[in-house]
Amino acid sequence: MRFDILTLFPEIFTGYLGQSLLRRAIDKGLVEVYLHNIRDWSPDKKHKKVDDRPYGGGPGMVLRVDCVVPCVEAVQSMVPEPGHLVMLTPQGRRLTQAVVRQLAQQSRLLLLCGRYEGFDERVRLLLRPDEISIGDYVLNGGEVAAMVVIDAVIRLVPGVVGDPEGPQWDSFSEKMPGLEFAQYTRPREYRGLGVPEVLLSGDHGKIAQWRKENSLQRTRQRRADLLGESAPPTPPPQNPPLH
Ligand code: 6GU
Numbered sequence: 001m002r003f004d005i006l007t008l009f010p011e012i013f014t015g016y017l018g019q020s021l022l023r024r025a026i027d028k029g030l031v032e033v034y035l036h037n038i039r040d041w042s043p044d045k046k047h048k049k050v051d052d053r054p055y056g057g058g059p060g061m062v063l064r065v066d067c068v069v070p071c072v073e074a075v076q077s078m079v080p081e082p083g084h085l086v087m088l089t090p091q092g093r094r095l096t097q098a099v100v101r102q103l104a105q106q107s108r109l110l111l112l113c114g115r116y117e118g119f120d121e122r123v124r125l126l127l128r129p130d131e132i133s134i135g136d137y138v139l140n141g142g143e144v145a146a147m148v149v150i151d152a153v154i155r156l157v158p159g160v161v162g163d164p165e166g167p168q169w170d171s172f173s174e175k176m177p178g179l180e181f182a183q184y185t186r187p188r189e190y191r192g193l194g195v196p197e198v199l200l201s202g203d204h205g206k207i208a209q210w211r212k213e214n215s216l217q218r219t220r221q222r223r224a225d226l227l228g229e230s231a232p233p234t235p236p237p238q239n240p241p242l243h
Contacts, residue, residue: 087129100156
């Protein structure tokens with residue numbers, strides 16, 4: 001799968017690209033990531049300006065259509081397949097695991113990151129991007145959101161996650177519509193806290209049953225909305241009871 005990231009701040013991505021699961025996926029040849037600086041397509045050859053003040057007045061700056069559109073078109077035509085264009089914007093449809101699964105079907109994704117007060121509206125009208133938001137809060141730009149999209153999508157690319165059964169069992173997946181069950185590893189006791197006896201029993205039937213119940217109970221308590229039940233108000237953060 002190929003990702004093309006269109007941004008004014010390509011350096012933001014270098015730490016993430018050089019690390020972790022993504023690094024290994026790139027090394028294995030399963031994923032390719034290319035960075036493109038929107039500034040390189042500025043029609044203003046002298047100062048490389050990419051933004052301007054909004055018509056009608058108001059605060060902030062708007063990304064220029066005559067910079068963004070040529071950039072997207074140039075990147076699209078770098079290979080025969082233009083790819084699926086995603087615009088990262090708080091006005092987009094919310095990213096969910098279902099959306100992640102859709103995006104993972106594509107063989108090429110272009111991720112267009114905005115900054116400042118946003119894009120000139122004509123970018124949307126001309127390019128008809130798939131507009132995606134990662135949640136109801138405001139980021140300074142789409143770069144972090146683009147990393148979120150890549151991180152979620154590559155887990156579904158065959159071979160990227162070690163165990164091919166793995167992602168199917170993630171929360172929000174087909175086999176795990178709710179939240180995941182509690183996990184434990186060694187030591188068997190820590191500061192007086194033990195491990196549920198059943199997990200040490202070796203009885204795989206009982207373990208599966210316990211996990212199913214634990215998963216359901218946690219989902220009810222924390223995210224009843226995922227079960228189609230009315231969601232309780234989000235409680236204020238506190239150190240939760242231990243079990
Ligand atoms: Cl994709 N961009 C920005 N700037 N803010 C956001 C977002 C995206 N998703 C949620 N908030």
